[in-house]
Amino acid sequence: MEVDFLVIGSGIAGLSFALKVAEYGKVCVLTKAAADEGSTKYAQGGIAAVIYDTDSFDKHIQDTLIAGAGICDEDTVRMTITEAPDRIKELIRYGIRFDKRPDGLYDLHREGGHSNFRILHHKDNTGAEVERGLLEEVRNHPNITLSEHHYAVEIITQHHLGQWVTHHTPDIECYGAYVLNSQTKKVETYLAKITMLATGGIGNVYTTTTNPITATGDGVAMVHRARGKVSDMEFVQFHPTSLYNPGERPAFLITEAMRGAGAILKDAHGNEFMQKYDQRLSLAPRDIVARAIDNEMKISGAEHLYLDARHLGKSVLMESFPNIYAKCLELGINIAKDMIPIRPAAHYQCGGIVVDKNGESSIHHLYAAGECSRTGLHGGNRLASNSLLEAIVYAHNAAMDAIEKVKNISVRHDIPSWNAEGMVFNEEMVLITQTRKELQELMSNYVGIVRSNLRLKRAYDRLSLIYKETEDLYNRSVLTEELSELRNLIACAYLIIRAATQRQESIGLHYSVDYPPQK
Ligand code: FAD
Ligand code: SIN
Numbered sequence: 001m002e003v004d005f006l007v008i009g010s011g012i013a014g015l016s017f018a019l020k021v022a023e024y025g026k027v028c029v030l031t032k033a034a035a036d037e038g039s040t041k042y043a044q045g046g047i048a049a050v051i052y053d054t055d056s057f058d059k060h061i062q063d064t065l066i067a068g069a070g071i072c073d074e075d076t077v078r079m080t081i082t083e084a085p086d087r088i089k090e091l092i093r094y095g096i097r098f099d100k101r102p103d104g105l106y107d108l109h110r111e112g113g114h115s116n117f118r119i120l121h122h123k124d125n126t127g128a129e130v131e132r133g134l135l136e137e138v139r140n141h142p143n144i145t146l147s148e149h150h151y152a153v154e155i156i157t158q159h160h161l162g163q164w165v166t167h168h169t170p171d172i173e174c175y176g177a178y179v180l181n182s183q184t185k186k187v188e189t190y191l192a193k194i195t196m197l198a199t200g201g202i203g204n205v206y207t208t209t210t211n212p213i214t215a216t217g218d219g220v221a222m223v224h225r226a227r228g229k230v231s232d233m234e235f236v237q238f239h240p241t242s243l244y245n246p247g248e249r250p251a252f253l254i255t256e257a258m259r260g261a262g263a264i265l266k267d268a269h270g271n272e273f274m275q276k277y278d279q280r281l282s283l284a285p286r287d288i289v290a291r292a293i294d295n296e297m298k299i300s301g302a303e304h305l306y307l308d309a310r311h312l313g314k315s316v317l318m319e320s321f322p323n324i325y326a327k328c329l330e331l332g333i334n335i336a337k338d339m340i341p342i343r344p345a346a347h348y349q350c351g352g353i354v355v356d357k358n359g360e361s362s363i364h365h366l367y368a369a370g371e372c373s374r375t376g377l378h379g380g381n382r383l384a385s386n387s388l389l390e391a392i393v394y395a396h397n398a399a400m401d402a403i404e405k406v407k408n409i410s411v412r413h414d415i416p417s418w419n420a421e422g423m424v425f426n427e428e429m430v431l432i433t434q435t436r437k438e439l440q441e442l443m444s445n446y447v448g449i450v451r452s453n454l455r456l457k458r459a460y461d462r463l464s465l466i467y468k469e470t471e472d473l474y475n476r477s478v479l480t481e482e483l484s485e486l487r488n489l490i491a492c493a494y495l496i497i498r499a500a501t502q503r504q505e506s507i508g509l510h511y512s513v514d515y516p517p518q519k
Contacts, residue, residue: 002411003028003145005402006176006192008152008219011038012127013370013391014198015134019094020399021194022143025406028190029144030179032151032481036131038214039200039371040388043127044255044323045111046098046119047091047392048385049084052105055116057082064386067113067285068379069508076376079357080386080393087392088120096133098122110260111384113285117260119385124255124321130388149182151481152218155195155366156415157226167227174226174366175412180481187418187479193409194365194402197223197353198395201371202236202492203250204485206346206448207440210242210253216485217492219372223353224491229362232351232374233492234499235509237382238449240265240289242345244304245331251345252327254307256384259283261320263309265293266339268302287381287509290344294449297343306339344449348387350378350509351499359398365409367402369394380508418479426477432486435466439486443493447500452513456501463493 004025007014018029031037050060060081065072092098098120099107109119122129138144156175159165165172176192199219203211224230241259242251259265259282267273277292278284284292293305309317314336318325321335328335353361353368355375361368370391377390426432446459467490474487503510506517 001028001188002191004192004406005194005196006030006190007196007198008177009038009198009200009370010035010135010146011040011198011200011370011391012130012134012388013395014196015138016392016395017196017198017367017369017399018144019134019137019141020396021402022141024403025143025193027144028192029138029146030150030152030190031146031148032218033149033214035135035146035148037212038131039211040127041131042210042212042250042253043130043388044124044253045257045385046109046121046126047088047388048114048118048383049088049120049389050081050118051085051088051108051120055118059115060118063113063115064377064383065379067381067383069381070379071507072379073376076357080375080377080390083393083396084389087389087396091130091133091392094133094137096130109257111256112259112280112283112289113383119257119260121257124257124323127388151180151182151484152199152222153178153180153187153418153479153484155197155222155226155363156189157363159226160415165227169227171364172227172362173364175415178418180479180484182481187420189415189417191411191413191415193406193411194367196398196402197361197366197368197372198370199372201349202489203346205440205443205489205493205496207444208242208251208343209249209346210239210251211346212250216488217349217372218485218488219368220352220495221488221491223361223363223366223368224495226363228366229354230352230374230495231354232499233349233495234503235350235378235380236346236496237286237348237350237509238290238344239347240286240293240344241307241342243328244341244343254324254340254342255321256286258307258309258321258324261316262312263307265289266306266308267296268300268305270306270308270339285381286384287511290449291511293342293344304341304343307342308339309335310337310339348382350374350380350382355394357397358401359394360401365405367398369398380510420478423478424476426473426480426483429482431473432482435470436486436489439463439466439489439493443496447493447497450511450513451500453501456497460497460501463490463497466490467494
């Protein structure tokens, strides 16, 4: 297969990029699952943007910088927030619907860390509406091929031409990707002038996550192995309120917009506790709220705490949060009468593949957008509902840059096929499933919301063993998606532990008991 633009991932980032470059060449969008499977579909709260003059760019910028613990890239923040209204208008032109009030104005929600009501939403399933609209456009575009159940294994660089590539090699180039076709079980070569990684997050590094099964950090791991730059991996965001329903994977999210509407966090005895931690109470930034819940659970030994939304009333709950209402009812929880059992869950990766303002990575002809990228917008902690926004802004900027650059790039035809010689079928899935569980447990127990030097060292030692065993298995086995994903999860876990160990302070989402934060 040979194309101008190869897009890996069919969430908001990949689809937005594909639609923009499709007028300028042949595009192939690959996705390892069904087209709509990815975090985008599950997004509930919405997209943050300054829409009316009751709000201002400066306020949104300040809120983002404060949530980011002072280590955001300020230029990136300003650029993203000021470009937001144009990108939102495009979504609306694609036919994506955001809720309006009876007076015709957009019904804006508010979430933790926001000083204003500025979250555009569609009920409590904004992501599903965004994914629907974008997929419809992509499917109707004559220049775009969408291939489901195609799993990108590695990006192709000089390394595959037999050249020695290190982290110091100055001009690493990307020529496309090796892709496992789930139907034929063969690894195919996809050659491209430009490759876009839009592979989403890493939630499955942890035992409890709101992320779908697709979130295994494939893009980040591929770039790391190709010796590209990855950064800020220590900043893993835990969402404070996932529904406590042991065994359910992914964990169902209770949107922060519910706290924005007035729902209150309570302990097992029905008492409020956030006043002990932050004057913004239940609407403090996510890192603070998640740590507070973690601490309350540790002190009391409780498996979960509660979110109390009863006082909002049945009609508001059913109208604004219909999916949450229905989901809880299915489990026997009537949220108009009962408190909702909640606990934190791994939710979002703030770091990732380092990109510049045009979304280009440190590897030439390779772009990244969406959750797999590190733009500098989030700093130490992402402000709620800024990630869908980041994805559309960077998909746009990357497209504008790629449209210019593609004119001077040729496809390389000297790329060797994937070499599977001498590999044998791995007959024992347990070697993969058990290792995956071990990895998730060690990351949850030692590299979760609260860390320490000792826990990080333990995690690293155990991960080293898991890494070695898995590489041995990989080097003798016919490639499968499960094995490749396990390698990617291990690579991401390694990057998180390494970054957390190097950061000898508590800041944003990285909190270590060995480095109490400055008061
Ligand atoms: P995704 O939508 O995750 O898409 C990744 C794509 O890459 C998928 O198609 C996947 O199959 C594909 N892929 C991955 N690896 C490979 C591979 N090796 N080969 C081929 N394909 C591959 N953010 C907000 O701003 N507002 C919200 O309200 C909000 N709510 C959220 C609620 C939940 C429950 C979750 C999980 C996240 C939420 N987020 C929210 C975060 C936001 O949804 C994600 O950050 C965003 O959707 C990521 O988009 P993406 O395009 O980068 O990745
Ligand atoms: C939520 O709806 O609480 C999630 C919002 C986000 O992750 O940005």
